[in-house]
Amino acid sequence: MADLKLTHVEKAYGEVKILKDINLDIKQGELIVFVGPSGCGKSTLLRMIAGLESITSGVLEIDGQRMNDVPPAERGIAMVFQSYALYPHMTVRDNMAFSLKIARKSPEEIDKAITRAAEILQLTPYLDRLPKALSGGQRQRVAIGRAIVRDPKVYLFDEPLSNLDAALRVATRIEIAQLKENMPESTMIYVTHDQVEAMTLASRIVVLTVGEGIGQVGTPLELYERPENEFVAQFIGSPAMNLLDGEIVQTGAETVVQIDGGGLARSTVPTESGDKGLKVRAGIRPEDFIPTDSDAIFSGEVEITEALGEVTQLYFRRNGSDHGLIAKLPGIHANLRRTTVSLTAAPEKVHLFHNGRSLLYR
Template sequence: MADLRLKDIAKAYGEVEVLSNINLDIKKGELIVFVGPSGCGKSTLLRMIAGLERITGGDLHIDGMRVNDMPPAQRGIAMVFQSYALYPHMTVRENMAFALKLAGKSKQETEQAVNKAADMLQLGPYLDRLPKALSGGQRQRVAIGRSIVRDPKVYLFDEPLSNLDAALRVATRIEIAQLKESMPDSTMIYVTHDQVEAMTLASRIVVLAGGGISQVGTPLELYQKPHNEFVAQFIGSPAMNLLPGEIVETGETTLVRLSDGGQARAAIPTREADKGMQVNLGVRPEDVIVTEGDEFLYRGKVEITEALGELTVLYFEKKGEAPPFLGKLPGVHAQLRGSPVKLRAEPENLHLFHEGTSLLYR
């Protein structure tokens, strides 16, 4: 139950710098999710907090104490690994008791802590089994139980659901959410590449890209007001469409004329001087509306439709080098395949980016 401060944290392997200038304040009781494309260093950052990787620059404070040079066991952290990392030769009970045994806790105390954690995670019937006799979800629960038993200041999760199948992943995700709710004071850091996990679990999301932090914010902040094109396209699925254009009207709202003929009014204030600025208009596939009118932001032929029942994903014909424009309409629209469609969107659902950065954050 502690707060963390990351100040100018950096990691380099010899000459190669993988992370730099990481500044982050994590408050007690928060569940912070690190997301980012593979290779962005999110796991490395977590392992640096855990003490499994050396910090090559900056300071890491847990509860106001600098812990850069402190061994992992003394940092007051517990970690749940993607591969569970249970000790295969120990029973569930021994797995959970191992840390306390090493710490020289009394038998009674250990027993109590193990039983309490087992109750919380409904592991009671399995306490005397070996890990190999458990299913994937049960193993991950044991791994979580092992960290609860230690009563750490900070919980670290390294892609804990990635090895589970889809149904179990959802169930375990909800369990983790409930666990967090039952321990409101505990601080958790959670690494994932799955944005659904990030959106549903996080109190704040940290998007990592290119060796640094791209944006920090609540899930909806990131969705509604992405700081830059990377975050805009990374959060939300399918990714946000970006259309190049030019600002033609400024003021409370902004009118953009798009390069391939359309135009759109975005509810984003701009200054007089912005007129003529080259921008990218961002529109999420789920925000488009089919229109018959003259005002449209995109016009094209539907090449492929993916009918998912509750909604239909439209893939428009590619124009040039850019990835195809995508739309997502509620209901079934299989008949749209092959036909030309015009799309518009509500002004408040549009985003404007200049040189990669949102005009909201100038």
């Protein structure tokens, strides 16, 4: 239950820099989620905070104390591993008691801590079972219980739900959210590659890029509504945001972009008069497209439709571009296949990027 601060933290294996210039200020009570594509080093960063990986350069502070060379057990952290990492030869009770016994706590204290954790996680009936006699979700809860009994300053979760099946994942996700609610003052860091987990659990999300450091830090809605760069824009949201090349033809409070091979796109992103003629990319999320009869930003033939029930995803091919374009319309529109559809979007939903950076943040 403490602040955690990363200053210019880097990790390199030989010449290869995995993490570059990570600066992060985590306040007590926050639930921070690290997301990013595979290989971006999100788990490595978590393991560096845990003390399982060395920090190549930079400073890690917990509660204002430099922790770079402190052994894991003395950092006041508890970690929940992806594979649960339960001790297979110990009962649930012994699993939870292990760290306390190592710390030479009295039996009464240990018993109290276990009883409390078991109640929070509804594990009381299973305390004397071996891990192999538990279901996946129960094992995950034991792993979390093992963290709770230590009463750590910072909880670290390394993709805790990725070994669970879809239904259980949703249930356990909600349990973690409730757990956080029950312990509002505890600090948690959570690594996942699952956007839904990130969006639903996080008080702030840290998007990590491959080799380029942090993409953006912000609340889930900030990242969704005001992405700082194309990487974050495309990473958050599914399917990914469409990016359309174009050129600014009108500046001011409302910017107008002439899309290459398309129509005009209006955006509420303000521009200065000097920006006229600037090559930009207009970013529009699939769910922000609206079918239209006139003033289309884009029109084309629908190649494939995917009817998901609540929405239908339309896949278009664009001339002169490797990437297709995806639109997501509410309702069922399976009959649109092989027809020509024109799309537009509300000006406040159109993002503008230049050289990969959002024009909002310059």
